[in-house]
Amino acid sequence: MAFLNEYISGEDFERYNLASLNTARPRSGGAAPSPATAWTIDRDANSWLRQFCANAKLKASTGATTEVSVWDFYWRGALTQVKLQALEAGGDAGQHGWSRSRLVEIEMPAEMVALQWQIKRDLRAALNAYKDGGVLSKSSSFSCELE
Numbered sequence: 001m002a003f004l005n006e007y008i009s010g011e012d013f014e015r016y017n018l019a020s021l022n023t024a025r026p027r028s029g030g031a032a033p034s035p036a037t038a039w040t041i042d043r044d045a046n047s048w049l050r051q052f053c054a055n056a057k058l059k060a061s062t063g064a065t066t067e068v069s070v071w072d073f074y075w076r077g078a079l080t081q082v083k084l085q086a087l088e089a090g091g092d093a094g095q096h097g098w099s100r101s102r103l104v105e106i107e108m109p110a111e112m113v114a115l116q117w118q119i120k121r122d123l124r125a126a127l128n129a130y131k132d133g134g135v136l137s138k139s140s141s142f143s144c145e146l147e
Contacts, residue, residue, distance in 0.1 A: 002042060002088070002125070002129065003020065003040045003041065003042045003047075003049070003125055003126045003128075003129035003130075004040065004097070004128065004129065005038065005039075005040050005129060005131075005134045005137065006019065006036055006038065006039065006040070006041060006135060007037055007038045007134045007135060008036070008039055008050075009018055010147075016035075016048075021052070021072055021079075034051040035084060036051050036052070036134075038050070038134050038135040038136075039134070040126050040127075040129050040130045040134055042122075042125075042126070044078055045076060045122070046077050047073075047074060047075050047076055047122060047126070048073075048074045048075075048103045048126075049071055049072070049073050049074075049082075049123070049126040049127070050071065050072050050074075050132060051069060051070070051071050051134075052070045052071055052072050052081070053069065054069050055067050055069070065143040067085070068083045068084060068085050068091070069084050069085075069086065070082070070083055071083075071084065073106075073119075073123055075112075075119050075122060075123075076107070078106060078109060078112060079085045080106055080108040080112070080119065081105075081106070081107040082103070082105070082106050082107075082123060083103075083104040083106075083117040084100060084101045084102065084103060084104060084146075085102040085104050086099065086101050087100045087101055087102055087147070089132065091139055092141075093131065093138035093139070094138060094140055095113060095139065095140055096139065096140060096141045096142065097131055097132045097137075097139030097141070097143075098140045098142065098144070098145070099127075099143075099144050099145070100144075100145045100147070101127075101130070101144065101145070101146055101147070102146075102147045103120070103146045103147065105121075106123075120146065123146070124144060124146055127144040127146070128143060128144050129142075129143055130142075133147075
């Protein structure tokens with residue numbers, strides 16, 4: 001099966017303890033979360049992606065700040081957090097859409113580091129399925145490039 005966009009059921013909301021994740025404010029760099037009611041899920045792979053925060057501020061070692069989107073990426077039973085910086089995007093409603101983003105960070109347990117290439121591959125697949133807005137997407141197809 002592949003990733004699909006859908007609204008989160010009450011049962012899934014409880015199963016994955018999303019209420020707890022929604023209150024995890026420090027994870028987004030201090031920005032207020034925008035708790036998602038929808039996600040992009042691959043039930044066969046036990047993986048899902050949902051946007052946690054749209055405009056978190058990330059401070060670089062140089063002192064500069066960058067806006068990033070923060071995502072919960074539950075990958076094969078383990079929760080990771082992904083931070084993406086949008087670089088470019090395009091496409092009109094009903095047509096092919098595209099985006100180019102910089103993968104700023106993936107926070108994951110140490111035992112998952114050896115699986116990074118698989119996690120990134122599946123993240124790209126989830127972002128392609130998410131398109132430009134998950135269940136609200138107006139794109140007929142989508143391609144996402146991650147740097």
